[in-house]
Amino acid sequence: MGFNRKRKAEVEIPTASMSDISFLLLVFFLSTTTFDIKKGLGIVLPAASKEDTQKVKLKQDNLTKILVRADGVVLMNEEEVSYEQLEDRIQKLVRENPDMVISLKTDRDAKYNNMVIALDRIQSAGAEKISLSTN
Amino acid sequence: MAKLIRGKRPKASIPTASMSDISFLLLLFFMVSTVFVKEKGLNVILPKANAIEKIPRNHSVTIYVDSRENISIDDLIIPLENVEYMMANKLALDYNSLFCFRTDKSTRYGVMSDVLKQLQQANALRVYFEARLKR
Numbered sequence: 001m002g003f004n005r006k007r008k009a010e011v012e013i014p015t016a017s018m019s020d021i022s023f024l025l026l027v028f029f030l031s032t033t034t035f036d037i038k039k040g041l042g043i044v045l046p047a048a049s050k051e052d053t054q055k056v057k058l059k060q061d062n063l064t065k066i067l068v069r070a071d072g073v074v075l076m077n078e079e080e081v082s083y084e085q086l087e088d089r090i091q092k093l094v095r096e097n098p099d100m101v102i103s104l105k106t107d108r109d110a111k112y113n114n115m116v117i118a119l120d121r122i123q124s125a126g127a128e129k130i131s132l133s134t135n
Numbered sequence: 136m137a138k139l140i141r142g143k144r145p146k147a148s149i150p151t152a153s154m155s156d157i158s159f160l161l162l163l164f165f166m167v168s169t170v171f172v173k174e175k176g177l178n179v180i181l182p183k184a185n186a187i188e189k190i191p192r193n194h195s196v197t198i199y200v201d202s203r204e205n206i207s208i209d210d211l212i213i214p215l216e217n218v219e220y221m222m223a224n225k226l227a228l229d230y231n232s233l234f235c236f237r238t239d240k241s242t243r244y245g246v247m248s249d250v251l252k253q254l255q256q257a258n259a260l261r262v263y264f265e266a267r268l269k270r
Contacts, residue, residue, distance in 0.1 A: 039267070042263045
Protein backbone atom coordinates (compact mmCIF):
# COMPACT_ATOMS: atom_id res chain seq x y z
CA MET A 1 0.00 0.00 0.00
CA GLY A 2 1.50 3.32 -1.03
CA PHE A 3 1.60 6.30 1.35
CA ASN A 4 1.00 9.70 -0.15
CA ARG A 5 3.76 11.93 1.06
CA LYS A 6 2.65 15.46 1.79
CA ARG A 7 4.41 18.04 -0.23
CA LYS A 8 6.52 20.41 1.84
CA ALA A 9 5.55 24.06 1.42
CA GLU A 10 8.31 26.08 -0.21
CA VAL A 11 10.01 28.47 2.22
CA GLU A 12 11.05 31.86 0.96
CA ILE A 13 11.59 35.32 2.27
CA PRO A 14 9.30 37.83 0.59
CA THR A 15 11.42 40.46 -1.13
CA ALA A 16 8.71 42.40 -2.86
CA SER A 17 8.77 45.19 -0.29
CA MET A 18 12.57 45.36 -0.14
CA SER A 19 12.76 48.32 -2.51
CA ASP A 20 10.06 50.14 -0.51
CA ILE A 21 12.10 49.75 2.67
CA SER A 22 15.32 50.83 1.03
CA PHE A 23 13.67 53.86 -0.57
CA LEU A 24 12.22 54.83 2.78
CA LEU A 25 15.67 54.70 4.36
CA LEU A 26 17.12 56.52 1.37
CA VAL A 27 14.62 59.37 1.74
CA PHE A 28 15.47 59.59 5.44
CA PHE A 29 19.20 59.93 4.77
CA LEU A 30 18.60 62.31 1.86
CA SER A 31 16.61 64.63 4.03
CA THR A 32 18.84 64.47 7.11
CA THR A 33 22.28 64.60 5.49
CA THR A 34 24.10 67.89 5.82
CA PHE A 35 27.47 68.21 4.19
CA ASP A 36 29.53 69.96 6.83
CA ILE A 37 31.91 71.97 4.68
CA LYS A 38 33.70 74.66 6.61
CA LYS A 39 35.16 77.59 4.79
CA GLY A 40 37.00 80.60 6.04
CA LEU A 41 39.91 82.98 5.94
CA GLY A 42 43.12 81.39 7.15
CA ILE A 43 45.98 83.10 8.89
CA VAL A 44 49.03 82.04 10.90
CA LEU A 45 49.53 84.05 14.07
CA PRO A 46 52.99 85.04 15.22
CA ALA A 47 54.24 83.18 18.28
CA ALA A 48 53.74 84.95 21.61
CA SER A 49 56.69 87.22 22.32
CA LYS A 50 58.98 86.03 25.10
CA GLU A 51 61.98 87.67 26.67
CA ASP A 52 64.47 85.65 24.64
CA THR A 53 62.67 86.24 21.35
CA GLN A 54 64.66 88.24 18.86
CA LYS A 55 62.67 91.07 17.36
CA VAL A 56 63.25 91.94 13.74
CA LYS A 57 62.65 95.52 12.71
CA LEU A 58 60.93 95.93 9.40
CA LYS A 59 61.88 98.64 6.96
CA GLN A 60 59.20 101.27 6.73
CA ASP A 61 59.14 100.79 2.93
CA ASN A 62 58.16 97.15 3.42
CA LEU A 63 55.32 97.84 5.82
CA THR A 64 51.80 99.02 5.15
CA LYS A 65 49.66 99.77 8.16
CA ILE A 66 45.93 99.30 7.95
CA LEU A 67 43.70 100.38 10.77
CA VAL A 68 40.01 99.58 11.11
CA ARG A 69 38.45 102.21 13.33
CA ALA A 70 35.56 101.67 15.73
CA ASP A 71 33.16 103.35 13.30
CA GLY A 72 34.20 100.95 10.51
CA VAL A 73 36.33 103.45 8.60
CA VAL A 74 39.56 102.01 7.18
CA LEU A 75 42.82 103.92 7.25
CA MET A 76 45.70 102.88 5.05
CA ASN A 77 48.93 104.49 6.23
CA GLU A 78 46.73 107.03 8.06
CA GLU A 79 44.82 107.86 4.91
CA GLU A 80 41.12 107.09 4.73
CA VAL A 81 40.17 104.58 2.03
CA SER A 82 37.05 102.63 1.12
CA TYR A 83 37.03 98.82 1.23
CA GLU A 84 36.95 98.73 -2.60
CA GLN A 85 39.95 101.04 -2.87
CA LEU A 86 41.81 99.00 -0.26
CA GLU A 87 41.95 95.92 -2.48
CA ASP A 88 43.17 97.82 -5.54
CA ARG A 89 45.81 99.73 -3.65
CA ILE A 90 47.20 96.67 -1.88
CA GLN A 91 47.24 94.76 -5.15
CA LYS A 92 49.35 97.54 -6.65
CA LEU A 93 51.66 97.67 -3.62
CA VAL A 94 52.24 93.91 -3.56
CA ARG A 95 52.92 93.86 -7.28
CA GLU A 96 55.53 96.56 -6.89
CA ASN A 97 57.08 95.10 -3.74
CA PRO A 98 56.48 91.36 -3.10
CA ASP A 99 58.11 91.68 0.34
CA MET A 100 55.45 94.08 1.50
CA VAL A 101 54.03 93.20 4.91
CA ILE A 102 50.45 94.26 5.56
CA SER A 103 49.76 94.96 9.19
CA LEU A 104 46.07 94.88 10.03
CA LYS A 105 45.06 96.50 13.27
CA THR A 106 41.48 96.71 14.43
CA ASP A 107 40.02 98.87 17.15
CA ARG A 108 38.64 96.91 20.10
CA ASP A 109 35.26 98.57 19.67
CA ALA A 110 35.03 97.87 15.94
CA LYS A 111 32.74 95.13 14.69
CA TYR A 112 34.29 91.77 13.89
CA ASN A 113 32.56 91.93 10.49
CA ASN A 114 34.64 94.98 9.50
CA MET A 115 37.86 93.16 10.36
CA VAL A 116 36.79 90.16 8.25
CA ILE A 117 35.92 92.42 5.29
CA ALA A 118 39.32 94.14 5.53
CA LEU A 119 41.16 90.80 5.83
CA ASP A 120 39.17 89.45 2.89
CA ARG A 121 40.15 92.44 0.73
CA ILE A 122 43.80 92.07 1.72
CA GLN A 123 43.84 88.37 0.89
CA SER A 124 41.90 88.94 -2.34
CA ALA A 125 44.56 91.47 -3.36
CA GLY A 126 47.13 88.68 -3.24
CA ALA A 127 49.00 89.77 -0.13
CA GLU A 128 50.74 86.84 1.53
CA LYS A 129 52.56 88.53 4.37
CA ILE A 130 49.78 89.63 6.66
CA SER A 131 50.25 90.52 10.26
CA LEU A 132 47.20 90.62 12.52
CA SER A 133 47.83 92.97 15.40
CA THR A 134 46.15 92.26 18.69
CA ASN A 135 45.60 95.19 21.00
CA MET B 136 -11.54 42.43 -50.17
CA ALA B 137 -8.74 41.02 -48.10
CA LYS B 138 -8.95 41.42 -44.35
CA LEU B 139 -6.04 43.19 -42.76
CA ILE B 140 -4.68 41.45 -39.73
CA ARG B 141 -3.61 43.87 -37.08
CA GLY B 142 -0.26 43.04 -35.56
CA LYS B 143 -0.19 42.72 -31.81
CA ARG B 144 1.56 45.59 -30.10
CA PRO B 145 4.38 44.52 -27.79
CA LYS B 146 3.69 45.34 -24.17
CA ALA B 147 5.78 48.27 -22.94
CA SER B 148 7.10 47.96 -19.43
CA ILE B 149 9.90 49.52 -17.41
CA PRO B 150 12.17 46.92 -15.85
CA THR B 151 12.08 47.39 -12.10
CA ALA B 152 14.12 44.40 -11.06
CA SER B 153 17.26 46.47 -10.37
CA MET B 154 15.36 49.23 -8.58
CA SER B 155 16.24 47.91 -5.13
CA ASP B 156 19.91 47.58 -6.13
CA ILE B 157 20.02 51.22 -7.18
CA SER B 158 18.27 52.42 -4.05
CA PHE B 159 20.53 50.33 -1.80
CA LEU B 160 23.55 51.75 -3.57
CA LEU B 161 22.35 55.30 -2.95
CA LEU B 162 21.41 54.38 0.61
CA LEU B 163 24.90 53.06 1.24
CA PHE B 164 26.43 56.25 -0.14
CA PHE B 165 24.36 58.46 2.14
CA MET B 166 24.97 56.23 5.14
CA VAL B 167 28.72 56.45 4.59
CA SER B 168 28.83 60.18 3.87
CA THR B 169 26.43 61.34 6.57
CA VAL B 170 28.09 63.25 9.37
CA PHE B 171 26.07 63.85 12.48
CA VAL B 172 26.96 67.19 14.02
CA LYS B 173 28.73 66.66 17.34
CA GLU B 174 28.19 70.03 18.93
CA LYS B 175 25.37 72.51 19.05
CA GLY B 176 27.53 75.56 19.54
CA LEU B 177 26.14 79.05 19.79
CA ASN B 178 23.74 80.85 17.53
CA VAL B 179 25.88 83.01 15.26
CA ILE B 180 25.54 84.84 11.96
CA LEU B 181 28.76 84.43 10.03
CA PRO B 182 30.28 87.28 8.03
CA LYS B 183 30.61 87.01 4.26
CA ALA B 184 33.88 86.97 2.34
CA ASN B 185 35.29 86.17 -1.09
CA ALA B 186 38.78 84.81 -0.48
CA ILE B 187 37.64 81.87 1.62
CA GLU B 188 39.24 78.44 1.50
CA LYS B 189 38.14 75.01 2.64
CA ILE B 190 39.05 74.14 6.21
CA PRO B 191 40.20 70.55 6.83
CA ARG B 192 37.49 69.17 9.12
CA ASN B 193 39.36 66.33 10.80
CA HIS B 194 41.84 68.57 12.65
CA SER B 195 39.66 71.56 13.35
CA VAL B 196 38.69 72.85 16.76
CA THR B 197 35.76 75.24 16.64
CA ILE B 198 35.56 78.23 18.92
CA TYR B 199 32.17 79.92 19.03
CA VAL B 200 31.92 83.57 19.99
CA ASP B 201 28.46 85.11 19.91
CA SER B 202 27.36 88.73 19.88
CA ARG B 203 27.02 88.70 23.69
CA GLU B 204 30.72 87.80 23.88
CA ASN B 205 30.09 84.28 25.15
CA ILE B 206 32.88 81.87 24.25
CA SER B 207 31.96 78.24 23.67
CA ILE B 208 34.28 75.30 23.05
CA ASP B 209 32.92 71.73 22.94
CA ASP B 210 29.47 72.98 23.94
CA LEU B 211 30.80 74.51 27.14
CA ILE B 212 30.62 78.21 27.84
CA ILE B 213 34.05 78.99 29.19
CA PRO B 214 35.58 82.15 30.62
CA LEU B 215 38.25 83.90 28.60
CA GLU B 216 41.01 82.99 31.06
CA ASN B 217 40.48 79.26 30.43
CA VAL B 218 40.86 79.46 26.66
CA GLU B 219 44.65 79.14 26.80
CA TYR B 220 44.49 76.01 28.99
CA MET B 221 41.84 74.37 26.79
CA MET B 222 43.66 75.14 23.58
CA ALA B 223 46.95 73.86 24.98
CA ASN B 224 45.15 70.60 25.83
CA LYS B 225 43.71 70.35 22.32
CA LEU B 226 47.12 70.94 20.86
CA ALA B 227 48.63 68.27 23.11
CA LEU B 228 46.05 65.76 21.83
CA ASP B 229 46.53 66.67 18.19
CA TYR B 230 49.56 68.67 17.19
CA ASN B 231 48.05 69.47 13.77
CA SER B 232 44.99 71.16 15.24
CA LEU B 233 43.49 74.12 13.42
CA PHE B 234 41.47 76.65 15.33
CA CYS B 235 38.33 77.92 13.63
CA PHE B 236 36.41 80.90 14.85
CA ARG B 237 32.67 80.84 14.38
CA THR B 238 32.05 84.38 15.44
CA ASP B 239 28.93 86.45 15.03
CA LYS B 240 29.57 89.31 12.63
CA SER B 241 28.29 91.92 15.09
CA THR B 242 30.66 90.86 17.88
CA ARG B 243 32.98 93.52 19.24
CA TYR B 244 36.54 92.90 18.02
CA GLY B 245 37.98 93.41 21.51
CA VAL B 246 36.88 89.98 22.69
CA MET B 247 38.32 88.41 19.55
CA SER B 248 41.61 90.14 20.18
CA ASP B 249 41.68 88.73 23.73
CA VAL B 250 40.91 85.19 22.51
CA LEU B 251 43.62 85.49 19.85
CA LYS B 252 46.10 86.49 22.54
CA GLN B 253 45.12 83.41 24.55
CA LEU B 254 45.68 81.25 21.46
CA GLN B 255 49.11 82.79 20.97
CA GLN B 256 49.98 82.00 24.59
CA ALA B 257 48.92 78.38 24.02
CA ASN B 258 51.03 78.31 20.84
CA ALA B 259 47.89 77.63 18.79
CA LEU B 260 48.84 79.66 15.77
CA ARG B 261 46.95 78.23 12.82
CA VAL B 262 43.72 80.16 12.85
CA TYR B 263 40.72 80.34 10.53
CA PHE B 264 37.91 82.87 10.59
CA GLU B 265 34.86 81.06 9.30
CA ALA B 266 32.83 82.96 6.74
CA ARG B 267 30.21 82.40 4.11
CA LEU B 268 30.86 82.91 0.44
CA LYS B 269 29.77 86.32 -0.77
CA ARG B 270 27.54 85.98 -3.85
